[in-house]
Amino acid sequence: MAQIELQGLAGCVRCPRLVAYLARLKPAKGRVRDAYHNGPVNGFGDLQARICLVGLAPGAHGANRTGRPFTGDGAGDFMYPLLHAAGFSNQSEAQDCRDGLTLKDMYITNAVKCVPPDNKPVAAEFTNCRPYLARELAALDNLRVIIALGKGAYDSCLKLFREQGMIARLVDYPFAHGAHYRLPNGLWLAACYHTSRYNLQTGRMDAPLFNEFLCLTQQLAQEC
């Protein structure tokens, strides 16, 4: 599993609320706590990728259990087969870190690396974790398109670009599914509804919509 090395991530305790939450998180029914990753979850994928997908944060019993973004919960069960069908991986299965999955032309990470209560990081946690995201984006030499999955990830990307002096005002880049903006450094930022269980159950996100979005990002990657 190829990963960008993020020094300090493994033992990071910058967010006391999240550290405390991890310490008391109970395993899902039928699972044992010792089998959980229970720590910051690093991104993974193709280090030569043109596309980086940024999610919100690890799921309590998905990425926080398996140690790999979007692996082991409903969001990943929906997404990985579609990524495979679109040519972004060698297989559709994504069970755990030993399943043999490799990504092609895509790197996947989260805006916040530790699982938050109720899937809702607070503003300070996005801020604390942004330096890791910044290092990941900077390390991807062939990066052309950043996919932000959901508004939380999207806003954190925009705040990173503002901190870096690349953009002035967040309001100039409104979130909408499929919205895509060329940043001053030539990268594309593309917004996508999250593949969360809630969005899938309510029909806000479905396979045709996600497939269409993946096509868009592949076109954007060619355009750069």
Ligand code: SF4
């Ligand atoms: S969310 Fe990020 S900054 Fe906060 S403790 Fe986890 S790794 Fe550190």
